[in-house]
Amino acid sequence: MQLTDTRGVKVTITTVPGAILHTHRGQIPHDSLIGMDEGFIATSTRGIDYLVQRPQLDDYVLGMPRQAAVIYPKDAARIVALGDVGSGSRVLEAGVGSGALTCYLLKAAGPTGTVTSVERRSDFAEVARENVSRWFGGTPRSWRVSEMDLVDTTESDIPTGSQDTLILDMLAPWECLDVADRVLRAGGSLVSYVATTTQLSRLVESMRLSRRWTEPRAEESIVRTWHLDGLAVRPDHRMSGHTGFLVAARHMAPGQQSPPRRRRPAPGAYGQDYQGPGADQVEEGESG
Numbered sequence: 001m002q003l004t005d006t007r008g009v010k011v012t013i014t015t016v017p018g019a020i021l022h023t024h025r026g027q028i029p030h031d032s033l034i035g036m037d038e039g040f041i042a043t044s045t046r047g048i049d050y051l052v053q054r055p056q057l058d059d060y061v062l063g064m065p066r067q068a069a070v071i072y073p074k075d076a077a078r079i080v081a082l083g084d085v086g087s088g089s090r091v092l093e094a095g096v097g098s099g100a101l102t103c104y105l106l107k108a109a110g111p112t113g114t115v116t117s118v119e120r121r122s123d124f125a126e127v128a129r130e131n132v133s134r135w136f137g138g139t140p141r142s143w144r145v146s147e148m149d150l151v152d153t154t155e156s157d158i159p160t161g162s163q164d165t166l167i168l169d170m171l172a173p174w175e176c177l178d179v180a181d182r183v184l185r186a187g188g189s190l191v192s193y194v195a196t197t198t199q200l201s202r203l204v205e206s207m208r209l210s211r212r213w214t215e216p217r218a219e220e221s222i223v224r225t226w227h228l229d230g231l232a233v234r235p236d237h238r239m240s241g242h243t244g245f246l247v248a249a250r251h252m253a254p255g256q257q258s259p260p261r262r263r264r265p266a267p268g269a270y271g272q273d274y275q276g277p278g279a280d281q282v283e284e285g286e287s288g
Contacts, residue, residue, distance in 0.1 A: 001033055002055035005048060012055050012063055057107065060135055061100035067127040070100035071169065071193060072243050074221045080108045082217075082248040083165040083189045088112045090162060092183060094150040094176060095119065095169035099128030103135050105167070106143055114142050116158065120149040150176050153183075161185045168192040171199070174206035181212045186253040193244050200245045211257035213249040220245050 003011045005025060013021055019030040026044025033042060038053045055063075058073040071079070079101065085091055087110040096102055096119040105115045119125040125147050133139050146157065150168075163183045168176055173192045180190055190213065194200050200218060207213045224239035252258055 002053050002059060003028070003042065003050040004053075005050050010059065011050075012059065057103055057135070061103060064098060064100065064131045064134075065127060066098040067124050068097040070098050072100075072240065073104075074223045074240055075193065075243055075246065076101050076104040078219070078221050078246055079167060079191050079193070080104055082246060083167060083191045085109055085113075085165055089114075089164045091115045091165045091167065092158065092163045093117045093167045093169070096124060096128040096145065097169060098124070099131040101167070101169070102128060102132055102143070106132070106136070106140050109142065111140075111142055114144070115140075116163075117143070117145045118150045118153065119145065119147060122147050150179055153179060158183045163188060165189045165191070173199075174203050177206060177210055177212075181210070181251070184251040186251060188251040190249050190251060192247045194247065195244050197245075200247065203247055207247075207249060208258075208261070212252050214252070214258055215261065216247050216249040218245055218247050 001013055001015055003013070003021070005011075011021070011023065013030070015030045015034050017031060017034065021028040021030065023044065025048040026046030028042050028044050028050065033052055036052065040052055042050045042052050044050065061070055061073060061076075064070070079085075083089075083091070085105060085108040087108075089109045090113060091105050091109055093102060093105060093115060094117075096117040102115065102117055109115055117125075117128065119128065125145055129139070129145060132143065146153075148157070150170075160182050161184070164185060165188060166180050166184055168180070168190070169192070170176070173194065184190065192203055194203060204216045204218065207216050220242055222239065222241050225236045227234050227236050
């Protein structure tokens with residue numbers, strides 16, 4: 001349950017018969033919360049009112065135990081949208097972290113879909129299992145975790161063309177493009193979460209060189225809340241700014257290559273030794 005006081009401070013607990021929630025604003029017995037409808041008001045022994053509800057997934061992932069940094073709700077929502085994840089989707093996730101994104105993917109894919117998480121670090125995988133199981137009340141039947149490196153997966157691990165969406169959350173996603181090319185169906189979605197501009201540039205150029213992907217799209221999400229108090233309506237001073245970059249593209253059909261880019265590269269965008277797509281459009285004296 002999630003208890004919110006009159007100042008907006010939230011406390012999330014797992015109710016246990018006979019237990020008592022102790023806060024600096026008084027105590028609340030768990031027995032007074034169990035079996036009640038969501039949206040009721042509980043009063044502490046010091047007379048402080050708390051709104052009681054079940055936490056939403058956004059609240060849960062921000063407060064869950066973590067071994068690795070979590071993907072924030074604003075990015076998770078965009079990943080689900082860019083990956084076109086919906087009921088029945090077959091999703092492969094490489095880099096499970098603490099399981100935050102996994103929860104969103106499982107919720108979006110539903111019981112008729114499948115989510116396969118590949119994680120090479122056993123400590124990350126264990127934390128993710130605990131967080132996901134706690135949210136869903138047990139391990140979802142639609143979820144499978146493999147403790148291995150994605151580049152080492154074989155046909156027996158992940159069959160060719162078996163996935164609708166692949167999500168990469170790792171330091172060097174460009175190293176997994178060959179595997180991505182194998183496991184994604186024609187028209188499938190590839191979405192990668194990267195933290196730096198150097199990772200962003202290398203991933204996009206590697207995708208362009210392979211000619212197996214539609215022109216990559218790169219974006220970041222910035223969320224700003226607003227202060228609302230009568231006619232005093234203004235942006236809040238704090239905001240959820242840059243957390244990472246999202247790169248998205250679609251998989252080409254077998255034997256097909258993406259059409260060459262026709263846009264003129266910006267002066268200095270590529271070095272003199274560049275031989276990739278668009279190299280013939282870089283005029284002499286323009287390269288850096």
